[in-house]
Amino acid sequence: MKLKKIILYDEESIPEIKISDLVNFIKDNFSVELVIKGNFFQKLENNDINSLAGTRIFDIYKKYNTFEPEQKTIELERKLCTNSSFMENTTKIEDAKNISDVVMYDGFEMQKFIRENINYITNDTLHIIFTNRLTCTFDDTDSRYHGRAVICANPAIISTTGIIEAPAKSKEFYIQAMESKSQGLDISTVKTMHKGEFLEYHDKRLSKVIEGYILQIIFYNITGESFCEYLDCRLNNAHWQRDLLYSQIEVSKLCKKHQNILDMQK
Numbered sequence: 001m002k003l004k005k006i007i008l009y010d011e012e013s014i015p016e017i018k019i020s021d022l023v024n025f026i027k028d029n030f031s032v033e034l035v036i037k038g039n040f041f042q043k044l045e046n047n048d049i050n051s052l053a054g055t056r057i058f059d060i061y062k063k064y065n066t067f068e069p070e071q072k073t074i075e076l077e078r079k080l081c082t083n084s085s086f087m088e089n090t091t092k093i094e095d096a097k098n099i100s101d102v103v104m105y106d107g108f109e110m111q112k113f114i115r116e117n118i119n120y121i122t123n124d125t126l127h128i129i130f131t132n133r134l135t136c137t138f139d140d141t142d143s144r145y146h147g148r149a150v151i152c153a154n155p156a157i158i159s160t161t162g163i164i165e166a167p168a169k170s171k172e173f174y175i176q177a178m179e180s181k182s183q184g185l186d187i188s189t190v191k192t193m194h195k196g197e198f199l200e201y202h203d204k205r206l207s208k209v210i211e212g213y214i215l216q217i218i219f220y221n222i223t224g225e226s227f228c229e230y231l232d233c234r235l236n237n238a239h240w241q242r243d244l245l246y247s248q249i250e251v252s253k254l255c256k257k258h259q260n261i262l263d264m265q266k
């Protein structure tokens with residue numbers, strides 16, 4: 001695929017995305033035209049809001065099946081479309097008594113929805129949609145959904161909540177957090193003890209980390225491959241927060257092979 005243009009759809013309720021920095025980052029690395037648009041979901045009509053609500057998942061052990069969303073699901077979706085910062089009032093994974101209390105979406109269904117709602121998609125224009133909705137994909141190997149930071153292809157989705165929740169925190173953190181919860185305490189002390197080791201909501205490092213996910217999306221669309229096995233490469237598909245921060249912040253560059261591919265694109 002020869003890319004001519006990239007359209008970024010901002011999620012304004014997360015200013016840490018720093019959309020104009022990302023535009024400069026892409027311009028520095030690829031010779032493409034860039035367009036910034038507002039929140040993709042903001043101007044949806046009633047029918048579309050219903051369809052978007054229909055991409056929600058409620059049971060992480062059940063593969064997506066088309067369904068008619070309940071009225072309260074549609075109402076929540078309408079609220080999120082009007083004011084996406086309302087997502088911050090919904091249950092976070094760490095506070096959830098039951099995982100089904102968390103607002104989650106099937107990432108591929110959401111992608112399908114977005115594709116149907118973009119007027120025309122051409123091969124030379126890549127659409128990247130930012131959202132604070134939590135995208136998940138069903139993994140057949142362990143028959144359950146997992147949070148996803150990025151859905152590649154075109155249109156592509158970057159979920160800021162996915163970046164924070166999908167790559168796992170350290171085992172020590174989970175053990176200590178569980179101990180705290182079993183004693184009826186909240187986990188803020190444990191979080192302080194591990195501060196900096198993982199991304200938190202409204203983390204200042206988000207924009208830098210997103211650069212890596214943008215590279216993964218662009219590489220996927222150019223070469224058909226998005227990920228790299230090396231930790232010393234920004235295309236590494238991190239399963240741990242520690243690895244994510246290492247590849248994107250500490251190393252912050254591509255491996256030789258992928259740098260060569262990038263150089264050929266300029």
Ligand SMILES: [Zn+2]
Nearest residue numbers: 228233255258
């Ligand atoms: Zn690489």
